Amino acid sequence: MIPTLEWLPNGVNFLDQTKLPLEETYVLATDYKQVATVIRDMIVRGAPAIGVSAAMGVALGVNQSHAKDIPTLNTEVAVICDTLAATRPTAVNLFWAIERMRQRYSALADANATIPEIKAALITESRLMYDEDITACKAMGAHGAELLPKQGTVLTHCNAGALATCGYGTALGVIRAAVERGHKIDVFADETRPYLQGARLTAWELLHDNIPTTVLCDNMAGSLMRQGKIQSVIVGADRIAANGDTANKIGTYSVAVLAKEHGIPFYVAAPLSTIDPATAHGDLIPIEQRSATEVTHSNGRQMTPNGAAIENPAFDVTPAKYITAIITERGILRAPYEQSIAEMMKQAASEPELAAI
The missing domain is CATH 3.40.50.10470 (Translation initiation factor eif-2b; domain 2)
Incomplete structure (x- = not known):
């Protein structure tokens, strides 16, 4: 299948759709702000792809956090989610995905998970959403x-x-x-x-x-x-x-x-x-x-x-x-x-x- 986006150890890799069909190149977003730019500038586009991109942006932002306690991380998560939500207003998958990641984070924080556990779980959640999207498309x-x-x-x-x-x-x-x-x-x-x-x-x-x-x-x-x-x-x-x-x-x-x-x-x-x-x-x-x-x-x-x-x-x-x-x-x-x-x-x-x- 065409690799629209991919989670990598150093960020999220996107096929640059602004360059197609003449040039098949990729853009590596290494922080959540760059993911937001990729969404806003239509390097990645399409409602389902935007949603999963935003989920990976949340996971990337939290994974890079230096917060030492949950209250500090709470504040950072709110900023990360708001930044990604402000990219494109019509595609509801964007907000659905961010809310799902927010709820997953809240459940982990409420269960007294450690920050490393939260980071790992959010990466897993965003990658699960990627797999689910492909499964959903094939079911459609x-x-x-x-x-x-x-x-x-x-x-x-x-x-x-x-x-x-x-x-x-x-x-x-x-x-x-x-x-x-x-x-x-x-x-x-x-x-x-x-x-x-x-x-x-x-x-x-x-x-x-x-x-x-x-x-x-x-x-x-x-x-x-x-x-x-x-x-x-x-x-x-x-x-x-x-x-x-x-x-x-x-x-x-x-x-x-x-x-x-x-x-x-x-x-x-x-x-x-x-x-x-x-x-x-x-x-x-x-x-x-x-x-x-x-x-x-x-x-x-x-x-x-x-x-x-x-x-x-x-x-x-x-x-x-x-x-x-x-x-x-x-x-x-x-x-x-x-x-x-x-x-x-x-x-x-x-x-x-x-x-x-």
Whole structure:
């Protein structure tokens, strides 16, 4: 599998996704502040990968602490967690992972564990989350593969593959699983402006797996749907509200509306950690606003006139009514999503041995 990130004795190693597809290089983050920079600058990206990166950032920060007592370490842990939480606001996996690490730390401190024991346990926890993410992606693939056509073309938007996770992928994991089962699938990858995750990343990793892939300009999807050239759409998610409304990379909403108009199934693939029961509906999901230079410049060259106003929201929200099904590691959710999501989250809470998978 593509090594998106890896815990090493001297830090966390990240595949630099800003350099793909032309350059395969790595960035070693040797402290938690560098992990925060890696997340903020999109060297690592994708909600599941961001979550595990943050967990490893917490473990790295605590492991490097020189605190001699728990009260001092408590203060340091709060700063570490707050620093990592401030990197990107939309991907709920970030906050889920930090909270899980915080709770693990608190349980150890309350049990009078020694500081060396706490450090070792947090490293183990973050590495466990890495393994769990890969397991979850493969489970999503198993659940979702049969939803895709036996033969046909599947459209995806942004990158929800191995590069967005710890391995295998969410939406692309479902595609991979379908191909592994013998489906004859070609992929249309929206270029995904302005950061071009589809053109740079999705195409790179699918071709790496010998899955036929065609890159589309973002404004081509509707025309191809009208011509009957797209049989299914599958995307990932950065946050799913309690009612099924889903935040994903900007442009996803337009694709969903077009799919609905043309009678094409529109699927979302995401782990349970991407579902945010505390957010009732999509209007409450915070949307990250990114630098204007991502729009004004391409490869360092200015593309827009000076003085032009720029909008650059990183995400939009697709209302649940446009979503045919949500594929998770525990199974497939269908409307009414308020009910199916609540039931699945309740089941996960009652089966702790599966809740983190």
